[in-house]
Amino acid sequence: xxxxxxxxxxxSYEEVEALKKISFEVEEGELFGLIGPDGxxxxxxxxxxxxxxxxxxxxxxxxxxxxxxxxKQIRKIIGYMPGRFSLYQDLSVEENLxxxxxxxxxxxxxxxxxxxxIYVQIEPFKKRKAGKLSGxxxxxxxxxxxxxxxxxxxxLDEPTTGVDAVSRDEFWAMLKRLKTQGISIxxxxxxxxxxxxxxxxxxxxxxxxxxIESPENIIGGYxxxxxxxxxxQFYQLLLDLRASGFGERIEAFGEYLHMSSVNPVDQRQVRxxxxxxxHREIQLRETQANIEDVFLDLM
Amino acid sequence: xxxxxxIEIKDLTKKFGDFTAVNAINLKVxxxxxxxxxxxxxxxxxxxxxxxxxxxMPSSGEANIAGFDVYKQRESIKENIGYMxxxxxxxxxxxIRQNIRFYGGIYGLSRKxxxxxxxQILEELQLEEYADKVVEELPLGWKQRLAFAVSxxxxxxxxxLDEPTGGVDPVxxxxxxxxxxxSAAKGVTIFVTTHYMDEAEYCDRICIMVAGKIEAxxxxxELKQRFDTDNMDEVFLKLVRTN
Numbered sequence: 001x002x003x004x005x006x007x008x009x010x011x012s013y014e015e016v017e018a019l020k021k022i023s024f025e026v027e028e029g030e031l032f033g034l035i036g037p038d039g040x041x042x043x044x045x046x047x048x049x050x051x052x053x054x055x056x057x058x059x060x061x062x063x064x065x066x067x068x069x070x071x072k073q074i075r076k077i078i079g080y081m082p083g084r085f086s087l088y089q090d091l092s093v094e095e096n097l098x099x100x101x102x103x104x105x106x107x108x109x110x111x112x113x114x115x116x117x118i119y120v121q122i123e124p125f126k127k128r129k130a131g132k133l134s135g136x137x138x139x140x141x142x143x144x145x146x147x148x149x150x151x152x153x154x155x156l157d158e159p160t161t162g163v164d165a166v167s168r169d170e171f172w173a174m175l176k177r178l179k180t181q182g183i184s185i186x187x188x189x190x191x192x193x194x195x196x197x198x199x200x201x202x203x204x205x206x207x208x209x210x211x212i213e214s215p216e217n218i219i220g221g222y223x224x225x226x227x228x229x230x231x232x233q234f235y236q237l238l239l240d241l242r243a244s245g246f247g248e249r250i251e252a253f254g255e256y257l258h259m260s261s262v263n264p265v266d267q268r269q270v271r272x273x274x275x276x277x278x279h280r281e282i283q284l285r286e287t288q289a290n291i292e293d294v295f296l297d298l299m
Numbered sequence: 300x301x302x303x304x305x306i307e308i309k310d311l312t313k314k315f316g317d318f319t320a321v322n323a324i325n326l327k328v329x330x331x332x333x334x335x336x337x338x339x340x341x342x343x344x345x346x347x348x349x350x351x352x353x354x355x356m357p358s359s360g361e362a363n364i365a366g367f368d369v370y371k372q373r374e375s376i377k378e379n380i381g382y383m384x385x386x387x388x389x390x391x392x393x394x395i396r397q398n399i400r401f402y403g404g405i406y407g408l409s410r411k412x413x414x415x416x417x418x419q420i421l422e423e424l425q426l427e428e429y430a431d432k433v434v435e436e437l438p439l440g441w442k443q444r445l446a447f448a449v450s451x452x453x454x455x456x457x458x459x460l461d462e463p464t465g466g467v468d469p470v471x472x473x474x475x476x477x478x479x480x481x482s483a484a485k486g487v488t489i490f491v492t493t494h495y496m497d498e499a500e501y502c503d504r505i506c507i508m509v510a511g512k513i514e515a516x517x518x519x520x521e522l523k524q525r526f527d528t529d530n531m532d533e534v535f536l537k538l539v540r541t542n
Contacts, residue, residue, distance in 0.1 A: 036468070037469075037471065038439040038440075038466040038467055039438050040468075134340045134341035136340045136341070158466070161466055162385070162465050162494065163340060163494065164338070164339040164340045164494050164539075165339075165532055165536060165539075166339050166535070166540065167339070167340060168494075169536060190465075190466050190467070190468070192469060205468070234480075234501070235484060238477070238480075251469075252476060252501060254496075254497040254500035254501075254530070255519060255520070295468075296470060299468070299469075299470055
């Protein structure tokens with residue numbers, strides 16, 4: 001049973017095609033990641049699925065409800081955390097939460113067990129105005145507000161953008177726990193490393209879906225040879241390798257450069273070339289692709 | 300060899316009432332260095348940067364930025380640094396050309412210099428045919444690269460970048476970093492904050508702030524060795540969690 005069904009959805013804004021005939025499904029209890037850069041169409045899709053935007057063509061259902069015809073039912077059963085911080089900045093933490101509980105006809109107490117893990121972390125600041133919270137705490141409060149009516153499906157639009165690595169890590173641990181409670185989650189992120197934490201991901205760019213797979217299969221489908229290279233002069237290495245003709249694509253990847261190539265590269269030749277160019281402490285070896293390599297390759 | 304010092308900080312402290320946001324930090328950054336300034340949200344990074352850019356007066360300690368004192372020469376500091384952040388950079392309702400002219404004017408460039416800079420930036424970014432387009436309508440990645448170019452319009456000694464690459468695709472992020480390398484290779488000092496740990500690896504040295512203090516400082520390689528791990532994510536998590 002699929003909790004989200006998307007069929008041939010298109011949406012344009014004047015001459016910009018934000019979504020081009022997109023189709024996919026999210027299963028019940030699935031943690032599904034929408035991975036792509038700013039401007040890929042992620043937010044338009046979220047707005048359509050949450051009944052806030054009408055598509056130009058195609059249809060979508062959430063828990064069997066049509067996003068246009070049944071918009072009232074949809075709004076009762078979903079939780080939505082938009083990309084831009086959308087809580088009331090001049091209300092306190094506690095007031096925001098009470099407000100959202102009240103408009104959904106429930107109370108904080110009724111569903112407290114669902115938000116407890118998250119709420120205890122911000123409870124010491126419950127009298128503080130939401131606008132005065134740090135990035136990580138704002139994000140936790142927004143998640144609590146999206147969960148307080150016990151939604152069946154949770155929509156999280158870039159919940160971790162601009163949030164530090166520790167808070168991001170904690171946030172994903174919370175999503176894992178919510179998943180065990182049977183809540184389906186559609187989450188978008190520009191951070192490629194977060195993709196591996198999803199059950200399945202869709203890579204999206206310029207309104208097109210480039211691939212839909214489990215993270216393992218996405219990586220398994222990378223059909224090229226990939227090498228990591230390093231020397232004592234990082235930037236010069238990038239320039240030299242690009243000019244060398246070895247590999248088809250050279251990109252920085254943390255402390256290494258990644259060089260991809262359809263055909264195997266003669267590593268001894270590369271080393272000799274780099275030594276001639278004055279590079280020292282050269283490291284070169286074949287390596288495994290990660291999601292970001294695949295994304296770069298598909299773009 | 301990098302010999303000249305671009306930034307020197309001794310026991311720099313900022314208090315807000317009883318709260319010490321920045322607690323006696325010490326730092327030396329060389330000319331042409333790419334220095335990564337990392338920390339969790341709320342660790343005191345923004346407060347520190349506001350002091351280093353002459354926007355906020357320290358409570359105590361010393362800091363010298365591009366040869367100028369943070370207490371007595373704040374205006375000279377502002378003239379000799381560039382600044383770019385996600386939140387504040389370009390005027391969305393002005394065109395590319397107008398933004399460059401505006402910032403050139405603010406930094407006191409002559410008309411002739413502004414004309415030359417405009418041509419140079421448009422050419423380097425390959426934006427000639429979009430010069431009169433309103434900035435708001437450009438893709439985020441273009442805006443970021445333009446914002447970086449504009450923050451360099453007056454040839455500053457140091458450029459401060461506050462989370463410059465949030466939200467863009469991996470290709471655009473890399474193009475942005477290649478602009479940074481290029482500037483650093485020309486001798487510009489880069490002081491950058493980021494939440495992307497792979498970007499921390501692109502820095503010559505980094506420091507990690509935790510609760511107002513600098514808890515680690517070194518090359519990415521040194522920090523990974525010290526924390527006995529092979530990735531920066533792990534260094535960051537270990538350091539921030541234990542504190």
